[in-house]
Amino acid sequence: MKWRQVTGTTCDPRMPLKLKGKIYKSVIRPVMLYGSECWAVKKTDEKRLHVAEMRLLRWMCGVTRMDKVRNEYIRGSLKVAPVTEKLKGNRLTWYGQVKRRDETHVTKRIMSLHVDDKMEREREAKEKMDGLCEK
Template sequence: MVEVNSRVSAAWSNWRSLTGVLCDRKIPEHLKSKIYRAVVRPVAMYGAECWPATKEVETRLSVMETKMLRWTAGVTRMDRIRNDAIRQKFGVAPIADKMREARLRWYGHVLRGKEDSVRKVGLELDVFGKRPRGRPKQRWSDTLHTT
């Protein structure tokens, strides 16, 4: 979660440096959307393919993205406009979907790699011994099959 928090704060600082452009009412929404998708979102998503796919991570990123898009659109919660409508207005897919795409893209790279590469060995690694009591921890490979 530390990595996610640092990525979110980096994305916010990046967004703040662009507020002059993103919050300007004279600039069309399709340009604001392109700037957001090209400059801000990659900063937030850097390394997302390796993060755990927990609800906490997805919620944290989704809240960040929604706040940024609302500020960019000049809309508050008091205006009672749904988040999906704002996303559709800007043509931006939910960030959780982008995380899933990044995870699957990374998995494809690992599968196409050499058999003796560290990534592939680590992916297929089986740890011996007894597990502790309670529900088993979710593994990275388990997140691929649930999405």
């Protein structure tokens, strides 16, 4: 919905690309990543966010996939970082806030909670910290 509200400005060829990038960073990307601190992000979710972001950025630049313009060039012209990096940054920020809370706070207690798994699993369960940083 936010995209449709600003599409008149962001898709206007007379607007400078740098201004379009600022609009994207301040209006559209926060809406895309709202609540992302608590998501259990999978590779498919990251891929969907990347595809949606690139579709928006290409549309803002007036470029189609048929023009064969590289994603790095589009990001560079708009001065926009990849959405997956911002997603990881948001998660790290949230994690830092949780770590600074006092020991009696609910989120701090849940982060240190250990549950014994009684059932056998066919695959290994994801840990709480898997999404925070690359291993």
